Amino acid sequence: MLLAWYDRHRRRLPWRAAPGETSDPYRVWLSEIMLQQTTVKAVGPYFEKFVARWPDVTALGRASLDDVLRMWAGLGYYSRARNLHACAVAVTREHDGVFPDTEEGLRALPGIGPYTAAAIAAIAFDRRTMPVDGNIERVVSRLFAVEEELPQAKPLIQQLAATLLADSCAGDETSRAGDSAQALMDLGASICTPKKPACSLCPLSEDCMARARGTQETFPRKAPKKSGTLRRGAAFVVTRGDELLVRSRPDKGLLGGMTEVPGSDWLAGQDDAAAKQQAPELKGLSRWQRKVGVVTHVFTHFPLELVVYTAKVEARTRAPEGMRWVPIATLADEALPNVMRKVIAHGLGF
DNA sequence: CAACCGTGGCT
DNA sequence: TAGCCAAGGTT
Helix, strand or coil: CHHHHHHHHCCCCCCCCCCCCCCCHHHHHHHHHHCCCCCHHHHHHHHHHHHHHCCCHHHHHHCCHHHHHHHHCCCCCCHHHHHHHHHHHHHHHHCCCCCCCCHHHHHCCCCCCHHHHHHHHHHHHCCCCCCCCHHHHHHHHHHCCCCCCECCCHHHHHHHHHHHHHHHHCCCCCCCHHHHHHHHHHHHHHCCCCCCCCHHHCCCHHHCHHHHHCCHHHCCCECCCCCCCCEEEEEEEEEECCEEEEEECCCCCCCCCCEECCECCCEECCCHHHHHCCCCCCCCCCCCEECCCCEEEECCCCEEEEEEEEEECCCCCCCCCCEEEEEHHHHHHCCCCHHHHHHHHHHHCC
């Protein structure tokens, strides 16, 4: 039985309540947002930092968006941080600091979609619902040998996963809906892995249709995704003594609201000369020095190649409109996405 | 509804 | 290595 396996093999995770203890909706919510498309390993340190600084949802609701973005820097998918903050504000101001305890109520909050609403409802409030994430999609598609491709198969998989919830809870005094979901997630993470699943260790192997056919690894069915076109651009690392010239990106879109050094557009097929022409204009800047090599970075939808130029300007040189000087020593505190950390490291010779 | 939205680790 | 993958949501 699935829950019996879970009771023995469940992962110990910072946001999970100990067996028998009630879980904190704030920690469940925070972890679920961080874990969207992000590995447990990457989330760990960020989760600890967040709960240490903001122990509850009202504390986070009082924080500034900028502080939240700075703390989130490096985790990726930055709209999550904006929605996280907006959600904390909404819960604080409109729900008296108490999370709604129904899927519907949770779903109405920013950053909480169908998966996360079901996950919080099940894990934090023991609601009888089955969240379906990537792990559960894989487990269920193998268990029932779902031939339909993703994402079209989502409704079917959701339905099949729900039957699993009913099965795993039959006869239980409490529903343990959250444990059923987390059991399937742990199974997907540790046993029913994308490649070379350890079927011999799986508590569901006897019931697995794909296993019976020996085709586990071919599920879930999925069309191969096309890779984006390479884009090129230039980045400009300007120092004034021990300070660096930076600006903030627009609130929406790629790396929304994050800090960057000035740079050109990022376009497919753009040549170096065109990119360099978009350099910021500073008084008393004698010449640009092109750093050898390029900075490469891969976003979800396209790979990026950045040429880096450096220049020094005299003390008290004014920052161009919309830009500012920040001490290099405090760069770690800025809301710098990793691509910009790479650029700065390359430009400054770290 | 398909496209957009980061990053790091693993095979 | 180059692609795949991770506790998805928003538009």
